[in-house]
Amino acid sequence: MEEYQTDEDFKDENYAEKRLPRGEYENCTFENCVFANSDLSGTIFAECTFIDCDLSMAKLHKTTFREVKFKDCKLMGLHFDDCNDFLISFDFEACLLNFSIFQQLKLKNTRFKGCKLVEVDFSGSDLSSSVFADCDLSGATFENTNLEAADLRSAWNFVIDPEKNKLAKARFSKENLLGLLGRYNIKVE
CATH class of the missing domain: 2.160.20.80 (E3 ubiquitin-protein ligase SopA)
Known part of the structure; x- marks a missing residue:
């Protein structure tokens, strides 16, 4: 069963240890969360905000990002080219995106x-x-x-x-x- 979360705040979570449940997240905020080396494949993020999060080297196979904002995030080595590109849209502020594609x-x-x-x-x-x-x-x-x-x-x-x-x-x-x-x-x- 896939998750559907809307208008939720996720704070200080470590998804490198326990996987973020696959599903759809709409208008959610992720603050100070760790997704480094995690598998976000197939997850949908719509109108979400990531603040001070680490997503470095996360797997993004068919991940959907629609109107997603990243602020003060570490996004190193991400293959954005593996994402679902339908309506893909981002906003990046003060982010570290080195070695991403x-x-x-x-x-x-x-x-x-x-x-x-x-x-x-x-x-x-x-x-x-x-x-x-x-x-x-x-x-x-x-x-x-x-x-x-x-x-x-x-x-x-x-x-x-x-x-x-x-x-x-x-x-x-x-x-x-x-x-x-x-x-x-x-x-x-």
């Missing part, structure tokens, strides 16, 4: 605010109109990525090849333009 996902209008996105793979994703505010994108992969109208003005450490990505109307600052020119081996002083 978002390949081939439609993530229009996604907000990344104050996040570390080191070695994250965005290959083939649609990030049009997304915002990367105050984000570290060291080693992030952008290949065949749609960044049209995306805002990267306050992002840093990114390398984006304009010939391999869609960048129409994307916004950059003068200070971070070097991230677009790296392939040309030129020096800007």
